[in-house]
Amino acid sequence: MIDLRPLIPHCLIVGLGILVVLLDALRVRRNACCLGFVTAIGAVAAIALDWMGPDARLWAGQVVADPYSRAFDTIFLAVLAVVALASASDEPHIAFAGEYYALLCFATVGLMFTASAGSLLILYVGIELSTICLMALVGFAKRDRRSSEAAVKFFVLGAVGSALMLYGCSIVFGLAGGTEYGKVLSVLSGVGGFPMVLWLGFGCVVAGLGFKIAAVPFHMWAPDVYQGAPTTITAFMSTASKVGGFAALLRFLLVALGAAPDRWAPVVVALSAGSIVLGNLLAVAQTNLKRMLAYSGITQAGYLLVAVAGASAADSGLAVGAVVMYGMLYGFMNVGAFLVAQVIEDHTGSGEITALKGLHRRQPLLALAMLLFLFSLGGIPPLAGFVGKLYLFAAGWEGGRFALVGLGAVASVIALYYYLMVALQVYIKDPDDDTRIPVSRQVSLAVAICVVATLAIGIYPKPLVQLGDRAAAALHAYAAPRPLSAVPSAQKP
Amino acid sequence: MTAWMLTFIVLAPLTASIVLLMLPAARGLAIRLVALAGGAATLPPSIWLALNYDRKAGGFQFEQTVSWVPSLGITYHVAVDGLSIVMLLLTALIITGGVFASWTQKNRTKEFLSLLLLLVSGVFGVFVSRDLFFLFLFYEIAVLPMYLLIGVWGTTTKLRTKEDSAMKLTLMLMGGSALILVAILALYFSMDQRTFDMGLLAQHSFSPEMQRWVFLLVYLGFGVLAGIFPFHTWSPDGHASAPTAVSMLHAGVLMKLGAYGVLRVGVALLPQGAHDWSFLMGVIATINILYGACSAMGQTDLKYVIAYSSVSHMGVVMLGLASLNPIGVNGSVMQMFSHGIMTGLFFALVGLIYERAHSRDITRMGGFARKMPGVAVLMSIGGMASFGLPATSGFIAEFLCFYGMWLRYPILALLSVIGIVITAVYVLRVVQKIFLGAPNEEGYPDLRDARTTEWVATVALAALLIVVGVFPRPLVRLVDLGLRQTPGVTYARGAGAVLPGGP
Numbered sequence: 002m003i004d005l006r007p008l009i010p011h012c013l014i015v016g017l018g019i020l021v022v023l024l025d026a027l028r029v030r031r032n033a034c035c036l037g038f039v040t041a042i043g044a045v046a047a048i049a050l051d052w053m054g055p056d057a058r059l060w061a062g063q064v065v066a067d068p069y070s071r072a073f074d075t076i077f078l079a080v081l082a083v084v085a086l087a088s089a090s091d092e093p094h095i096a097f098a099g100e101y102y103a104l105l106c107f108a109t110v111g112l113m114f115t116a117s118a119g120s121l122l123i124l125y126v127g128i129e130l131s132t133i134c135l136m137a138l139v140g141f142a143k144r145d146r147r148s149s150e151a152a153v154k155f156f157v158l159g160a161v162g163s164a165l166m167l168y169g170c171s172i173v174f175g176l177a178g179g180t181e182y183g184k185v186l187s188v189l190s191g192v193g194g195f196p197m198v199l200w201l202g203f204g205c206v207v208a209g210l211g212f213k214i215a216a217v218p219f220h221m222w223a224p225d226v227y228q229g230a231p232t233t234i235t236a237f238m239s240t241a242s243k244v245g246g247f248a249a250l251l252r253f254l255l256v257a258l259g260a261a262p263d264r265w266a267p268v269v270v271a272l273s274a275g276s277i278v279l280g281n282l283l284a285v286a287q288t289n290l291k292r293m294l295a296y297s298g299i300t301q302a303g304y305l306l307v308a309v310a311g312a313s314a315a316d317s318g319l320a321v322g323a324v325v326m327y328g329m330l331y332g333f334m335n336v337g338a339f340l341v342a343q344v345i346e347d348h349t350g351s352g353e354i355t356a357l358k359g360l361h362r363r364q365p366l367l368a369l370a371m372l373l374f375l376f377s378l379g380g381i382p383p384l385a386g387f388v389g390k391l392y393l394f395a396a397g398w399e400g401g402r403f404a405l406v407g408l409g410a411v412a413s414v415i416a417l418y419y420y421l422m423v424a425l426q427v428y429i430k431d432p433d434d435d436t437r438i439p440v441s442r443q444v445s446l447a448v449a450i451c452v453v454a455t456l457a458i459g460i461y462p463k464p465l466v467q468l469g470d471r472a473a474a475a476l477h478a479y480a481a482p483r484p485l486s487a488v489p490s491a492q493k494p
Numbered sequence: 495m496t497a498w499m500l501t502f503i504v505l506a507p508l509t510a511s512i513v514l515l516m517l518p519a520a521r522g523l524a525i526r527l528v529a530l531a532g533g534a535a536t537l538p539p540s541i542w543l544a545l546n547y548d549r550k551a552g553g554f555q556f557e558q559t560v561s562w563v564p565s566l567g568i569t570y571h572v573a574v575d576g577l578s579i580v581m582l583l584l585t586a587l588i589i590t591g592g593v594f595a596s597w598t599q600k601n602r603t604k605e606f607l608s609l610l611l612l613l614v615s616g617v618f619g620v621f622v623s624r625d626l627f628f629l630f631l632f633y634e635i636a637v638l639p640m641y642l643l644i645g646v647w648g649t650t651t652k653l654r655t656k657e658d659s660a661m662k663l664t665l666m667l668m669g670g671s672a673l674i675l676v677a678i679l680a681l682y683f684s685m686d687q688r689t690f691d692m693g694l695l696a697q698h699s700f701s702p703e704m705q706r707w708v709f710l711l712v713y714l715g716f717g718v719l720a721g722i723f724p725f726h727t728w729s730p731d732g733h734a735s736a737p738t739a740v741s742m743l744h745a746g747v748l749m750k751l752g753a754y755g756v757l758r759v760g761v762a763l764l765p766q767g768a769h770d771w772s773f774l775m776g777v778i779a780t781i782n783i784l785y786g787a788c789s790a791m792g793q794t795d796l797k798y799v800i801a802y803s804s805v806s807h808m809g810v811v812m813l814g815l816a817s818l819n820p821i822g823v824n825g826s827v828m829q830m831f832s833h834g835i836m837t838g839l840f841f842a843l844v845g846l847i848y849e850r851a852h853s854r855d856i857t858r859m860g861g862f863a864r865k866m867p868g869v870a871v872l873m874s875i876g877g878m879a880s881f882g883l884p885a886t887s888g889f890i891a892e893f894l895c896f897y898g899m900w901l902r903y904p905i906l907a908l909l910s911v912i913g914i915v916i917t918a919v920y921v922l923r924v925v926q927k928i929f930l931g932a933p934n935e936e937g938y939p940d941l942r943d944a945r946t947t948e949w950v951a952t953v954a955l956a957a958l959l960i961v962v963g964v965f966p967r968p969l970v971r972l973v974d975l976g977l978r979q980t981p982g983v984t985y986a987r988g989a990g991a992v993l994p995g996g997p
Contacts, residue, residue, distance in 0.1 A: 319566075361605075369515075381638050382631040391627075391675070392566075398679045406679065410672035417668050418661070421641060425657060429645040463563045470565055 007054045007066030010047040010074065011110050017043035018106035025099025037089025037443065040102045044082040044109070048075050056475075058119065062181050065119040067479060072325045072472040073116035073248040080241040080332045081109045083447050087340050088233045090441035101141060105237065108134035112245035116252075119479075121170040121180035121206065124249050128166065128213060131245060132159050135238055139230040151229025158222040159212065166209025172202030182257035189261065203258060207268060210253070213246030216306060217275035220299045224283075227295035228352065232343035235291060236336040239298045244328035247305055251324055255312055256480045262313040269310040270405055276303030277412045284419050290342045290354050293419060294335070297378060300416060301331060307409050308393040311400025319396035321476050322469025327393055329465060330377075330385035330458045337451030338374040340444060341367060348438045354423055359432025367440060368427050370452050375427075377455045379420040380413050385458035392466075496546075497558045499539050500572040500622045503582065504615050504632075506535040507589065511611035519604050526597060529607035533589040536618065540586040543579050544972060552576070552975045554624065554693070562627075567688035572622040577827055577976030580969055581621045581754060584834045587958070588746040589614045591951035592739035595842045598849075598947075599647075599737070606647055610739060613639040617743075620751050626678050626690040626759070630671070636751060637667045637719070640732070640744065648735040651795065659735035663728040670718030670725070674755070677711035680704070681763065695763050696981060702766050709767025712760040713775065720752025721808045723781045730789075733801035738845030741797070745804045746838035750830040753811045757826075757980070761818065765982030768818060775816035776899065776906045782809025783913035791920040796847065796854040799924055800840045803880060806913060807833045813910055814895030820974065822898015823983050827973045828891035832879060832962065836888065839876045839955040843869055846948060847928070850940045856924060861933025865941035868949070870929040872956045877921040879959045881914055887962035890970070 020043075021036050051074050056067045085102060092098045111130030118124035136159060140152025174180050176199060177188040189199070211219035227235045258265050280299030287293035305324055312320030342352070344367065349356045361368040377384035380391075390413065397406045440448075458465055510532020517525055548555055554573035562568045574582065592610065599606055612635065619632025641664040648656035682690060685698055700708070718725040729749070733741045761768040786806025793799045811833065814826025846869055847862070848854050863870040879886035882893070892914065900907040944952060962969060977983050 376638065382634045387631070387634070394675070395566075395679055395682065398683055407676055410675050411669075414665060414668045414672050418665060421661060421664060424641070425645060425661075428642055429657065461562075466563050466565055 007057045010051040013047045014106050014110050018103035021102040022099040037085045040085035041082040044078040048078045063120040063123050064117050067475040068471040069475040070117040074113045076328050077109050077112045077241045084233050084237045087444050087447035089443040104134045104138050115245045116248035138234045142231050147229035151226045155226045162209050162212030165205045169202045169205025185257040210246050210250045214243050214302045216272045216302045217279045224292045224295040228291045236339035240332040240335050273303045273306030281412050281415050289352050308396035310402050311397035318399050321473035323392040323396040325469040325472045326465045327389040330389045333451045333454040334374050334377040341371045357426040358430045360427045362432050364438040370448050371427050375420040375424050379417045383459045385455045388462045503536045504618045507532045507611040508615040511608045514608040525604050530593045532611050533593045536586040540582040553979050568627045569625050571625040573624045575976035576972035578621045584831050585747050588838045592742045594947050594951035596739040609639040624692050643740045644736045647737040651734050654731050656735045659731040663732035666728040670715045673711045673715035677708050680708050705764040705767035706770050709764040716752045716755030721805050722778050726805045730801040734797040741841040742838040746834040761982040762980045768982050772816050776903050779809045779813035780906050780910045783910045787913045787916035794856050810895050817898035817902045825894025832887035832891040836879045842952050843873050851938045856927050859928045860931040863929035866943045868943045875956045880921050881918040885963045887959050890966040
């Protein structure tokens with residue numbers, strides 16, 4: 002009998018999705034906004050349950066529940082909670098509110114499986130579950146042409162990404178006779194060289210994940226989709242979904258390809274350098290806030306890849322901890338920035354950066370929050386983004402990626418330019434009209450959570466560093482070679 | 495209690511800054527008083543530190559260590575030696591003066607003072623940090639508020655809009671800190687243990703080759719803030735655009751952070767690298783001195799004159815530093831202090847003149863001494879300190895710098911001394927144009943002398959210039975004690991004995 006306790010949180014979130022649909026159908030939401038709160042509370046409960054569950058490897062290691070997966074689950078669920086909370090105020094206005102939250106929940110479950118995936122099969126299922134849910138969510142504002150357009154674009158390009166990945170999986174399966182990472186690794190170690198066909202397989206899998214994290218050259222979809230999708234969905238996609246890609250990428254590279262770090266590292270370096278340079282240069286030229294944040298997100302993915310490039314096989318160095326930590330704080334600061342963008346867009350009807358003009362007079366607290374998010378994204382202390390970026394670069398340096406770290410450091414200065422250009426509108430320019438911008442209580446609460454997290458992580462990063470260390474230790478232990486059958490469940494770090 | 499003294503100095507302005515944000519904007523007086531309290535609260539502890547520093551023991555004292563992120567070796571570690579205490583004194587004086595100087599500031603006062611105090615707590619943080627992580631963190635806190643301070647409250651000059659100046663300044667300084675970040679990572683990962691502690695890093699001897707290139711990074715990174723040629727261009731634009739209190743702080747204290755960083759991170763941790771590059775540092779410093787002074791001579795905008803004079807004077811600081819002997823470095827730190835006070839005074843006075851004359855164009859001024867005699871006297875005192883007239887603090891500082899350089903590279907010392915002459919020319923020219931000569935009063939109906947709060951800061955700063963000039967010994971000793979234990983500053987035989995006042 003397999004111990005299914007590690008899957009309780011996954012089941013909870015699935016149940017939550019069904020519950021909100023039922024609540025919506027039963028018209029319980031006369032008392033508006035309750036669905037968002039229910040989802041948020043459910044997500045927080047799932048975090049707690051997740052950490053209470055035992056470590057285990059289910060189905061011959063296909064699904065792994067360990068502190069590594071839990072650390073990422075925490076990120077996804079935290080983002081889900083904040084996004085659900087922020088969506089709550091719009092609930093009376095959107096049709097099918099129940100389905101909206103349900104799809105968000107299912108997307109989150111997909112991401113949770115992505116982080117737990119110990120085989121290419123589960124990885125593919127997890128990625129697909131989250132991507133397909135997000136496709137529906139991107140087009141959720143049906144009457145809005147941009148939203149529909151974004152959904153179509155996301156669907157087509159996402160399908161290409163999935164197809165590539167599935168193709169890669171099938172090649173690996175054919176060569177290794179299995180899709181579990183342990184099996185792939187043992188086959189890989191057995192083969193002397195690194196045959197071209199394997200290259201093709203791995204390349205396709207990495208490309209599929211590249212779509213998920215929106216790294217150059219797989220980034221094309223991001224700006225249009227981010228701009229067209231409902232902003233709360235953009236917030237979710239740009240953080241949870243992106244970090245989900247990293248959770249899978251790290252485990253795949255370090256465990257399945259662990260035997261040949263020198264082979265895959267140049268690929269990651271190229272992805273990283275491309276994302277940093279191109280994302281930055283294109284972000285500078287943007288006038289639309291969400292597009293700018295999309296390109297800045299591509300750059301941020303590049304920074305994360307610096308740490309990934311610095312990770313080497315079976316090494317419990319800084320890389321994993323850095324990615325976990327940055328994933329978490331990036332979630333808060335980026336969601337926060339998108340929420341502010343949403344408030345402005347709802348009120349002024351414009352998504353341009355100039356729509357933020359004079360925000361300090363129209364809504365001082367929101368302006369202050371935006372300033373903090375922007376500076377945090379720019380990596381300014383004492384905000385979270387600073388510690389996170391330092392940690393990422395340290396990890397890259399530790400792995401000997403000196404040039405890449407140098408590039409990242411220079412790029413952060415360029416990045417500061419476009420963040421400051423937004424800060425200029427928010428804080429320096431005076432508004433054309435002085436009317437106050439209303440902010441609903443739910444959005445205020447969500448933004449406040451993001452602000453507190455951004456500040457707290459920046460000032461006292463120790464708890465998050467410890468979380469990252471635990472995750473790294475868990476991945477290290479998982480990567481250590483051992484016969485798969487001998488490990489039914491439960492090992493404590 | 496004493497362990498918390500340094501933390502208190504860092505937190506006092508920070509707390510005031512946060513309290514200010516919570517006050518309603520309409521409470522003008524309360525806002526100013528809170529800001530003054532936050533700034534001035536750092537003054538008594540700084541003086542207390544100077545008096546209670548154990549001169550026999552020397553080294554770093556008043557230590558406080560709190561483990562922050564043990565697994566990465568990040569520790570909140572603060573401690574000061576004589577050198578840092580002098581810088582703390584300077585900062586406390588300038589921020590107190592700065593709050594006074596912005597007493598009549600009207601536009602978004604609350605946020606202005608809040609940012610000013612935030613910036614200053616970063617400056618204090620840099621001066622007390624013994625952990626590289628925190629040093630860098632505070633360094634950036636000290637630099638970034640400048641963007642908003644200049645962007646919102648600055649003035650657009652003929653050459654540049656305030657937004658452009660602010661952006662240029664921020665990006666150039668952040669470019670510098672990118673270099674520093676890389677240098678810090680290089681240091682961090684060449685240790686056997688994970689630590690950012692500067693005490694431990696100083697004990698480690700890094701390979702000469704590594705020292706050479708890491709020092710260069712540190713020198714260029716911090717050097718941008720110290721205004722080294724050719725990375726000084728942010729400084730005139732920034733200072734000319736900035737409001738009075740910000741110029742005071744920036745030229746008075748912030749630029750010193752750059753030199754302080756080169757000394758603490760560069761020279762102290764990488765002595766070999768410093769020796770390798772000392773000639774380059776000396777040459778650049780000489781260019782700074784001459785180029786800054788010549789540029790100052792050509793300006794007609796009063797603020798640009800002062801700004802370029804800062805470039806020139808920071809050259810003297812870097813010149814003393816480049817000598818790498820105790821005399822020169824002593825002079826360098828003294829020059830930081832002296833120039834900090836002097837330039838604070840200058841910018842405060844320029845602020846006063848601008849407020850009354852509504853113009854900073856020197857060519858159209860004249861005979862102001864009749865209407866504002868007090869300002870004229872104070873300006874002259876500052877001017878005299880500027881070209882190092884004996885009995886002002888500038889004399890002792892510049893003398894030590896040039897003498898120190900003479901011992902190392904006589905040719906550079908000779909060249910840079912010409913800078914003093916040029917300085918005298920432009921200072922006297924400015925004083926003469928503005929205050930003397932035929933009165934040009936019809937254009938300036940609002941001219942009048944300084945008033946209550948304005949006197950406080952300016953007179954105190956001017957008095958200090960003279961007091962330190964006449965009795966430099968306590969300060970020089972404090973600095974000297976700090977330097978004795980700084981690796982990289984070679985104590986040549988008998989060199990300590992020629993210090994004025996003796997060691």
